[in-house]
Amino acid sequence: MPQRIVVIGGGAAGIGAAGAAKGTDPSAEVIVFTDYQDAAYSPCGIPYVHGGEIPDFERLFLGSKQQYVEQGIDIRYETHVSAYDTASKTVTVHGEPVPYDKLIVASGWNYGTPDVAGADLTGLYYMKNIREAMERDKTLDSVTSAVVLEAGPLGLEMVTALCHRGIETHLVDPSPWALSMATDPDIAKPVEDSWVEMGAKLHFNTKLEAILGDANGAVRAVQTSDGEIACQLVVVATHKEPNTELGAAAGLAVGSAGGFIVDESMASSVEDVWAAGDCIEVPHGVSNIPIQGLSGSHAYSQGKVAGVNAAGGTRTYQPVYVPWGLVAGKWMIGGVSFSETLATALGIPFVMGVAQGISRARYYPDVKPVKVKLLAQPGTLKLIGAQMVGGEGIKERADFLAMAVRTGITLRDLATMENVYSPPIGALNEPIALAAQNALSQLDT
Amino acid sequence: MPQRIVVIGGGAAGIGAAGAAKGTDPSAEVIVFTDYQDAAYSPCGIPYVHGGEIPDFERLFLGSKQQYVEQGIDIRYETHVSAYDTASKTVTVHGEPVPYDKLIVASGWNYGTPDVAGADLTGLYYMKNIREAMERDKTLDSVTSAVVLEAGPLGLEMVTALCHRGIETHLVDPSPWALSMATDPDIAKPVEDSWVEMGAKLHFNTKLEAILGDANGAVRAVQTSDGEIACQLVVVATHKEPNTELGAAAGLAVGSAGGFIVDESMASSVEDVWAAGDCIEVPHGVSNIPIQGLSGSHAYSQGKVAGVNAAGGTRTYQPVYVPWGLVAGKWMIGGVSFSETLATALGIPFVMGVAQGISRARYYPDVKPVKVKLLAQPGTLKLIGAQMVGGEGIKERADFLAMAVRTGITLRDLATMENVYSPPIGALNEPIALAAQNALSQLDT
Numbered sequence: 001m002p003q004r005i006v007v008i009g010g011g012a013a014g015i016g017a018a019g020a021a022k023g024t025d026p027s028a029e030v031i032v033f034t035d036y037q038d039a040a041y042s043p044c045g046i047p048y049v050h051g052g053e054i055p056d057f058e059r060l061f062l063g064s065k066q067q068y069v070e071q072g073i074d075i076r077y078e079t080h081v082s083a084y085d086t087a088s089k090t091v092t093v094h095g096e097p098v099p100y101d102k103l104i105v106a107s108g109w110n111y112g113t114p115d116v117a118g119a120d121l122t123g124l125y126y127m128k129n130i131r132e133a134m135e136r137d138k139t140l141d142s143v144t145s146a147v148v149l150e151a152g153p154l155g156l157e158m159v160t161a162l163c164h165r166g167i168e169t170h171l172v173d174p175s176p177w178a179l180s181m182a183t184d185p186d187i188a189k190p191v192e193d194s195w196v197e198m199g200a201k202l203h204f205n206t207k208l209e210a211i212l213g214d215a216n217g218a219v220r221a222v223q224t225s226d227g228e229i230a231c232q233l234v235v236v237a238t239h240k241e242p243n244t245e246l247g248a249a250a251g252l253a254v255g256s257a258g259g260f261i262v263d264e265s266m267a268s269s270v271e272d273v274w275a276a277g278d279c280i281e282v283p284h285g286v287s288n289i290p291i292q293g294l295s296g297s298h299a300y301s302q303g304k305v306a307g308v309n310a311a312g313g314t315r316t317y318q319p320v321y322v323p324w325g326l327v328a329g330k331w332m333i334g335g336v337s338f339s340e341t342l343a344t345a346l347g348i349p350f351v352m353g354v355a356q357g358i359s360r361a362r363y364y365p366d367v368k369p370v371k372v373k374l375l376a377q378p379g380t381l382k383l384i385g386a387q388m389v390g391g392e393g394i395k396e397r398a399d400f401l402a403m404a405v406r407t408g409i410t411l412r413d414l415a416t417m418e419n420v421y422s423p424p425i426g427a428l429n430e431p432i433a434l435a436a437q438n439a440l441s442q443l444d445t
Numbered sequence: 446m447p448q449r450i451v452v453i454g455g456g457a458a459g460i461g462a463a464g465a466a467k468g469t470d471p472s473a474e475v476i477v478f479t480d481y482q483d484a485a486y487s488p489c490g491i492p493y494v495h496g497g498e499i500p501d502f503e504r505l506f507l508g509s510k511q512q513y514v515e516q517g518i519d520i521r522y523e524t525h526v527s528a529y530d531t532a533s534k535t536v537t538v539h540g541e542p543v544p545y546d547k548l549i550v551a552s553g554w555n556y557g558t559p560d561v562a563g564a565d566l567t568g569l570y571y572m573k574n575i576r577e578a579m580e581r582d583k584t585l586d587s588v589t590s591a592v593v594l595e596a597g598p599l600g601l602e603m604v605t606a607l608c609h610r611g612i613e614t615h616l617v618d619p620s621p622w623a624l625s626m627a628t629d630p631d632i633a634k635p636v637e638d639s640w641v642e643m644g645a646k647l648h649f650n651t652k653l654e655a656i657l658g659d660a661n662g663a664v665r666a667v668q669t670s671d672g673e674i675a676c677q678l679v680v681v682a683t684h685k686e687p688n689t690e691l692g693a694a695a696g697l698a699v700g701s702a703g704g705f706i707v708d709e710s711m712a713s714s715v716e717d718v719w720a721a722g723d724c725i726e727v728p729h730g731v732s733n734i735p736i737q738g739l740s741g742s743h744a745y746s747q748g749k750v751a752g753v754n755a756a757g758g759t760r761t762y763q764p765v766y767v768p769w770g771l772v773a774g775k776w777m778i779g780g781v782s783f784s785e786t787l788a789t790a791l792g793i794p795f796v797m798g799v800a801q802g803i804s805r806a807r808y809y810p811d812v813k814p815v816k817v818k819l820l821a822q823p824g825t826l827k828l829i830g831a832q833m834v835g836g837e838g839i840k841e842r843a844d845f846l847a848m849a850v851r852t853g854i855t856l857r858d859l860a861t862m863e864n865v866y867s868p869p870i871g872a873l874n875e876p877i878a879l880a881a882q883n884a885l886s887q888l889d890t
Contacts, residue, residue, distance in 0.1 A: 012873075042806060042808065042868070042873075044806070044866070044867070044868055045806060045808055045809070045868050048809065048868055048869065053809070053810060053869070054808060054809060054810065054868075059808035060808055295865070295866045295867075296866050296873060297863070297864055297865075297866035297873050297874070298863065300873060300874075301861075301863075317861075318861050318863075320863060321863060322863065323863050323864060323865045324865055324867075325865040325867055325870055325871060326867045326869075326870070327867070327869045327870060332870055334865060361487060361489065361490060363487065363490055363499060363504035363505055364490070364493065364498070364499060365498060365499065393838060393840070393841040394865075394870065395838070395864075395865040395867065395870040395871035396838040396841030396842055396845065396871075397841055398865050399845065399862065399863070399864045399865055399871075399875060399877075400841065400844065400845035400848070402862070402863050402864075403845070403849070403854065403858065403859075403862055403863075404848070406858070406863075407852060407854055407858060409848065409852055413848065413851070413852060414848075416746075416762075416763050417844065417847070417848055418742070418743065418746075418763075418765060418766060418767065418768050418844070418847050418848075418851075419742055419768060419840075419844045419847075420740070420742075420768045420769055420770040420779060420839075420840040420843045420844055421489070421740045421741050421742035422489070422740075422769075422770055422771045422772070422840065423487070423489050423490050423493055423499075424493065424498065424771075424772045425770055425771070425772060425777055425839065425840040426770060426840035426841075426844075428457075428487075428741060428742050428745060429742070429745075430844060432844075
């Protein structure tokens with residue numbers, strides 16, 4: 001009799017898990033439960049439809065529902081799992097128990113809800129579901145002023161998108177600079193300057209005190225430590241909190257970062273239960289500290305590992321170094337692992353190099369600056385972190401540097417790296433090499 | 446008394462050497478002899494001025510002559526070194542001996558001259574000197590048909606440039622596909638297809654038999670094994686041959702690839718003589734076979750190593766893996782180290798993976814294909830070569846993969862690499878990871 005593998009969640013981790021499980025054991029019955037009308041669309045694309053870069057929401061959908069049917073994956077849309085029981089090995093759907101042989105929990109995340117009065121008003125936009133995004137988008141043309149709460153990755157994308165949309169956009173964040181958990185102020189500065197050029201109003205070091213409504217219960221302003229800001233829309237881009245409520249009730253261990261604890265096979269603390277994506281935490285490769293709230297690419301990879309193992313195969317997941325990158329204002333920013341600020345806060349010793357390079361030959365049209373900042377372990381000079389801001393090639397460099405951190409590549413390796421030199425695509429001197437040389441020049445004197 | 450360091454050659458290697466020597470020993474007298482009117486311009490930019498991407502030649506110049514004066518580097522323009530003598534430690538200039546304490550030879554390269562009748566006709570363009578390029582450029586508007594000899598890196602750039610310029614362009618090459626010494630036919634195919642779309646006529650497997658002139662000694666056609674091709678211009682983009690004539694006469698050892706033999710400090714076989722750039726050969730990191738004719742970036746780095754050591758410092762140069770990349774037709778192509786064809790020809794065993802990925806989220810405007818082909822050592826699965834063709838990010842990936850080859854990164858590392866996922870700059874799945882996974886999927890079955 002074929003095994004039944006139940007997946008809770010239809011996001012990147014859940015769909016990755018379902019596909020990998022079916023691929024590993026084609027005879028398995030694979031059922032995915034999702035609260036939503038859709039599975040496998042790209043929520044990451046939503047800010048770019050709002051901003052006008054992507055012309056419509058339809059193209060965010062990854063596959064047709066028929067495609068999953070053909071793959072033999074049984075997706076139950078708009079079907080809420082209200083509980084699961086790991087002793088009887090059942091999930092509760094519409095009040096009825098559904099038995100499983102193997103369970104994969106990919107229950108995702110929720111926004112941290114602002115702990116202020118007015119957090120339930122109409123006009124608060126918790127961006128997540130594409131159907132809601134499609135409705136919201138229709139109203140954006142009548143919005144003249146918007147507030148984005150917090151300068152995390154989604155906040156950066158939404159400030160940029162709303163500026164593109166021609167909306168007066170206010171960014172409210174209690175930190176002193178943008179994306180402060182991952183960057184240093186010198187890296188964030190060009191982005192902030194470009195937002196100002198685009199008309200955004202930046203309120204850093206600013207605490208949200210209340211969200212103010214009108215007589216109809218719609219948002220009319222936010223009250224902050226920097227004063228009242230009139231707006232018709234509040235984008236709540238707060239921290240992603242792992243959605244672990246049902247799992248914790250079912251006995252799955254939750255760790256220090258708030259996510260389910262899993263081993264390298266993505267197995268939870270309970271037998272026959274795996275977990276993947278934004279509901280879990282995984283060790284950071286440099287610090288061994290558990291972290292959560294990574295990218296859709298991480299969720300998808302974790303889902304595949306969970307799916308393979310749940311179906312009886314063997315695959316392991318590596319500690320993460322978290323290359324990241326995004327477009328913010330008129331720049332790309334990105335990096336991997338620790339910033340100077342974070343390493344300092346954690347008491348991690350480091351040596352550092354910084355350089356301002358360029359993306360193409362200095363005389364080639366559309367050449368862009370590329371600033372690189374590298375952190376390395378004193379003594380061994382192994383890379384432990386990087387940050388970049390520039391006009392091109394940030395994603396590829398972040399991927400490279402994440403592998404460099406993982407495999408123990410040193411500043412001496414990077415200082416002597418070879419690089420492509422071709423006027424339209426690469427400069428004589430690679431900015432990464434220049435940053436490593438800068439670090440060495442400080443050490444060797 | 447300050448030491449006198451003489452540099453022969455004002456290209457990337459010579460200028461890099463002079464600057465590094467002066468930086469290492471500011472008291473040294475540093476003299477650079479160059480045959481040309483200029484030093485430190487970017488010859489690599491010339492095809493793009495011809496093609497119209499770069500609006501003028503002036504911006505190819507790197508620094509003003511005054512800048513070198515201020516750095517304390519004494520550049521003697523249009524000053525030919527006719528011989529040097531390593532016993533008396535002199536170079537001969539205008540028939541007179543000029544003594545040196547340390548000599549750095551950066552004498553560059555010459556095009557392989559076509560061994561056919563007519564190789565001396567007017568209309569043969571050996572692209573090298575910017576002054577000649579400026580004159581040639583003025584005549585391009587009256588050229589209706591041009592032939593580019595050989596599909597090496599410069600040939601690829603010039604075919605593309607002349608097509609952009611609206612000239613009927615014929616590529617004549619004895620090999621079966623473009624850049625056959627570095628690529629495989631499946632990688633070159635999209636480039637060749639795009640040239641055809643741009644109007645180019647491709648003559649592969651075609652031998653040049655003669656260059657035919659008119660009554661005035663100007664080119665009127667080339668005679669090939671594929672017939673006669675009428676043209677007013679022939680771009681001679683043949684192999685770069687190391688310029689070693691004077692050095693060989695002076696007793697510098699020349700190696701199997703035709704370049705001066707140097708050690709890791711760029712010291713030649715003769716005491717107090719260093720050499721760098723296109724006149725030398727260096728070991729390939731994977732095969733240990735000496736190779737020559739690398740990029741301006743390599744020449745500059747080698748020059749710096751030679752300059753530091755000649756001036757009394759200590760710096761070493763690493764074996765090379767040669768990341769390369771360029772724009773050809775409507776594509777970027779690039780790679781590192783061995784192609785499937787070359788590895789097969791050399792009898793180097795390998796396993797291989799290929800994948801077709803994308804450069805951004807599949808729904809994001811201007812998303813481009815990125816094809817990646819990886820070769821690895823059987824057993825260890827250490828990367829030994831890569832090739833790519835795509836629309837974005839080829840240079841940065843080639844740099845990454847060159848470091849991967851150098852540091853022994855494996856297909857298993859690459860298959861599990863983390864990658865930035867952000868719709869405008871990176872896809873859910875990195876093409877490099879997909880290619881590594883493809884290789885592993887073939888091994889594991």
